[in-house]
Every structure is written in C-alpha cells, then in structure tokens.
Amino acid sequence: MADAPFENMLAQMDRAKEYADVDDGIFERLKHPERTLKVTLPVELESGDVEVFEGYRCQFNSARGPFKGGVRFHPSVTQREVEALAGWMTWKTALVDLPYGGAKGGVICEPKELTDRDLERLTRRYTEGIRRMIGPETDVPAPDMNTNPQTMAWMMDTYSMYEGHTVPQVVTGKPLEIGGTPGRVEATGRGVSIVTGRLFEYLDRDLTDATVAIQGFGNVGSNAAKLLDEAGARIVATSDVTGAAYDPDGLDVDALDAHVAAGGLIDEYVAGTLRDVPTGDGDRNDDRDRSRWDAPEMLSNDELLTLDVDVLIPAAVEGVITEANVHDLRASAVVEAANGPTTVAADKVLSGRDVQVVPDILANAGGVIVSYLEWVQNAQEFSWPLETVNAELERRIGTAFDQTIEQYDEKDLPDLRTAAYTLALERTASAHEYRGLFP
CATH class of the missing domain: 3.40.50.720 (NAD(P)-binding Rossmann-like Domain)
Known part of the structure; x- marks a missing residue:
C-alpha cells in the first residue's frame, strides 16, 4: 500500500500515453524522479525529550524550470507518497503552463502532538536538512497539509540565515509582512x-x-x-x-x-x-x-x-x-x-x-498559480493588490480548463484526466526534446 499513490500516478501516465505525442525514450525518463533526499531530524522538544523525525524532499522533474512543490507534516508521509506528489506537481505546473518543474517534501510527524515551539524547531531542522537542494532558482517549497504561512516564515528565515541576507523568494505562501501575496491562502x-x-x-x-x-x-x-x-x-x-x-x-x-x-x-x-x-x-x-x-x-x-x-x-x-x-x-x-x-x-x-x-492537476492548481505570482513579485520586489492576483488566477486556471476541454473534445478522449495528462506530458516532453540529454 505504501507504493499505491506512485503506482496510481504511473497508471494515469500510461493511460494518457496512448493519446499523447511523446517519444518512448522521453516517456521512460518522465516516470522517474530526478532525485529524492531522505533526512534524519533529531529535535529537542519543549518537554526536554529528544525525538528523531524522518523527512524527505523529492525533485521529480526540472525540464520546464525550477522545482516547485509543498511540504506536508503528517504521520502517513512516506518516500513513495512524496515522490508521487512531486510527479503530480510536475504535471500540474505543465498543465497550467508555469515555468516550473515538480517537487514535494514531507516530514513524518503528528502535528497535533507538538507544541508551536516543537513545530518551529522541527521546521528549522528540516529546512537545514534540505537547504542544499532548495533555492529561489532551484527549488521553491510552499505550504501543504498541516503547514501554513508561519511554517514558510520559519523556512525562509532559516535559509536566509545561512545565506547572510533575506531571501523571500525561496518559499511561497509566506505571511504578507515578509513578502507573501494577498490571496495565496485562499x-x-x-x-x-x-x-x-x-x-x-x-x-x-x-x-x-x-x-x-x-x-x-x-x-x-x-x-x-x-x-x-x-x-x-x-x-x-x-x-x-x-x-x-x-x-x-x-x-x-x-x-x-x-x-x-x-x-x-x-x-x-x-x-x-x-x-x-x-x-x-x-x-x-x-x-x-x-x-x-x-x-x-x-x-x-x-x-x-x-x-x-x-x-x-x-x-x-x-x-x-x-x-x-x-x-x-x-x-x-x-x-x-x-x-x-x-x-x-x-x-x-x-x-x-x-x-x-x-482531475487534481487542474482542479487544485490555484495554489501553485498564486505561488508563482508571489515568486514573481518577490523577484521584482514589487507587490500587486488582491484584485490583480485573483484576476490572474482566474485567467490562468480558466485557460487551462478551456485547453483541457478542447483536447478532450477534439481528440475524443475517454475523460478529462486523460486530456489533462496528454497536455502536461506533451509540454514536459517537448521541453526535454529542446534541451536534449546531458552529457
């Protein structure tokens, strides 16, 4: 059962391949994550006890741009689940045409059993563990299950301390006061x-x-x-x-x-x-x-x-x-x-x-779309009002919906998921074709 999410994602890809114009060799590459890091996280809890947690960061595909994906804190986190979620992020960013690849992170823990101070220490320890993988042009984390703007603030601060200066665009989903964008939470x-x-x-x-x-x-x-x-x-x-x-x-x-x-x-x-x-x-x-x-x-x-x-x-x-x-x-x-x-x-x-x-890669893409808008604003050191953010979200997700429907109707595909995957796989494969295979 631990492999179920990943096997489900591969089955979704295989179902779409019949209709997608993707080279067999490139399709084989698309089924494998580029890398996954496992980190061991000893944390001194507020109670005085030391507990050792386990965390992951998977970078699935970077053909279209920097890795992008959330970090979740949950007892059920597994390496294979994180890899599946990173794959889904890859197809999601491609479907809504963002200049990103896909990534995901997770820590095995029960947040309800941890104090705020415990969560801060765990977050900072996890950030230190993965900080060599992340960066504003490399891999940009965001909130996910049981994480929130405060979690992202701790991650940004930890990363910035090592860099020696504030780096707001290393994460998205931050509080407004430190570079977040209105509309991201919703x-x-x-x-x-x-x-x-x-x-x-x-x-x-x-x-x-x-x-x-x-x-x-x-x-x-x-x-x-x-x-x-x-x-x-x-x-x-x-x-x-x-x-x-x-x-x-x-x-x-x-x-x-x-x-x-x-x-x-x-x-x-x-x-x-x-x-x-x-x-x-x-x-x-x-x-x-x-x-x-x-x-x-x-x-x-x-x-x-x-x-x-x-x-x-x-x-x-x-x-x-x-x-x-x-x-x-x-x-x-x-x-x-x-x-x-x-x-x-x-x-x-x-x-x-x-x-x-x-499908999920279309229906829940609003979060990564507004994360992208936050990242762009941070890079420009310029902020937009909520109306602008919401209008751009509606435009981008509406365009992706229309393109998925067009693919579904014109190719007479079996369902909307196959239509969405066909678009995502073709866009990611096209990026691989242009970039070639190194070395």
Whole structure:
C-alpha cells in the first residue's frame, strides 16, 4: 500500500500515453524522479525529550524550470507518497503552463502532538536538512497539509540565515509582512470553485442551488465551500477526522467555518447545533418552529462520498475513491481538490458512467498559480493588490480548463484526466526534446 499513490500516478501516465505525442525514450525518463533526499531530524522538544523525525524532499522533474512543490507534516508521509506528489506537481505546473518543474517534501510527524515551539524547531531542522537542494532558482517549497504561512516564515528565515541576507523568494505562501501575496491562502479553494463553475458552464447546467458534498474542511475545502456557497450552490455536507455534517437543505457554511477557525471539530459543531434546537411543548406551532431549526446529522466520511449530490469534492487525502466504493458513488460530477483521490480502477468506472471528473492537476492548481505570482513579485520586489492576483488566477486556471476541454473534445478522449495528462506530458516532453540529454 505504501507504493499505491506512485503506482496510481504511473497508471494515469500510461493511460494518457496512448493519446499523447511523446517519444518512448522521453516517456521512460518522465516516470522517474530526478532525485529524492531522505533526512534524519533529531529535535529537542519543549518537554526536554529528544525525538528523531524522518523527512524527505523529492525533485521529480526540472525540464520546464525550477522545482516547485509543498511540504506536508503528517504521520502517513512516506518516500513513495512524496515522490508521487512531486510527479503530480510536475504535471500540474505543465498543465497550467508555469515555468516550473515538480517537487514535494514531507516530514513524518503528528502535528497535533507538538507544541508551536516543537513545530518551529522541527521546521528549522528540516529546512537545514534540505537547504542544499532548495533555492529561489532551484527549488521553491510552499505550504501543504498541516503547514501554513508561519511554517514558510520559519523556512525562509532559516535559509536566509545561512545565506547572510533575506531571501523571500525561496518559499511561497509566506505571511504578507515578509513578502507573501494577498490571496495565496485562499488560492487553492478559489481555484476549485472557479473550475467547478466552469464545469457547470461546459455541461450547460446551473450552479445556483446545485448540491455539493466536500470531503475535508481544511484550508482548501473550507475556502471552496465558502466561495461556492456565495455563488449560490448548496453545501449539503462536509467533514473532518471526526466525521461529516450533513443537511440536505444546506449547511450554514459561515457558522461552521467560524467554529472550525476557532479550533472546533465538526462533531462538536453538530452536537452544539442539536443543543440549540427548540424542544417545543407538543403544540403544533412549536413543531412548525422546530422544523426551521433542524440540525445537521453526523455521517461517516465514507457515507459522505456516496451522497446523491450534483458535485462531490474530495478535499482531504489521496486514494479515497476506489474500486471498492466507486459503484456506490451517486454524484454526477467529481472535482478533485485533493491530490490523487481517485484510483485508476475507479476512474474507469466513473468514465464508463459518464461522470465528469475534473482531475487534481487542474482542479487544485490555484495554489501553485498564486505561488508563482508571489515568486514573481518577490523577484521584482514589487507587490500587486488582491484584485490583480485573483484576476490572474482566474485567467490562468480558466485557460487551462478551456485547453483541457478542447483536447478532450477534439481528440475524443475517454475523460478529462486523460486530456489533462496528454497536455502536461506533451509540454514536459517537448521541453526535454529542446534541451536534449546531458552529457
């Protein structure tokens, strides 16, 4: 199972190769990461204990430019998972036509068990461990699962101390005060909402009052939920590790977001909502009033995936839609906010049922697009207003969506993932052809 994400990525590549104009020799190169570094990270915790952590940084492909990719802190991190994520970053940056390659980093840890001081020491130790690999023209990390602008600030500061001067463009996703760009935190969720809207336009359907289930209410899921809610869609379910809140009439997204932002969990939110429901005294008017206060119910994350909704947005971890549960899915479209949430076997089933799946390398590309915009601003030592950043995000991800649809329609491809991969593989292979093979 440790190799499952990487094997899934290779299977996605193989499926697209049949339709892509890519030389066999170059395609073979594209299946292998350029390098992966494993680092051992002894950290003195705030408790006084010393714990040894393990971390990775994979640089998958640099044919199109510097490596680019996030850093995640999670107990399930493995070398093979990091390599798969670095590969997906390669195809993502190529699809949205950014001058980057793909990379990814990860540390095996449980952030919930670490204090802020522990996380700072771990981040700085990890940065020192990989600092010979990274740099503003070499490899530019960014936030990912369980990392955030503060993590990037620690990484930037650590790298800058070794360089002897401030190097803001060594990472993206930083706080605004030290070179971050407005809109970066919301960028991935905003991209998901934009792509969902474009998909509905393509399908000639109305997004207003469409039902949406979102697995995962972290940074990406919550921002996508808020923006889709503002667009008129009905967010009927969302989840975290405790389970899913479900209300067929639509969740109060703003209230739920405020609860989670304050450190609350979804099961606590549902329990609190239930406590607020009036009990009435048996009078029919009381019953009628109570119906307006119906609280959401708790479902499991697995049950959320099988809800009868217009759009399912997996926004948590990889490998959640599989051959084992795909036949129970009732959503008419899937927008992949997470990386690698659908296995190839499940993909074939969804394609056979004409369920449109917007692939991760397109749907969640908003984050890397705005990371690129931050990197450019840092290099120019010039900042742009939020309106400019959001407009450029919408233009770039909209263009990538249109090109993917054009490829899908003109070549009569089996699904949107194959269309996206065909474009990404051809662009990366073309860069290899022009550059040649050294020495």
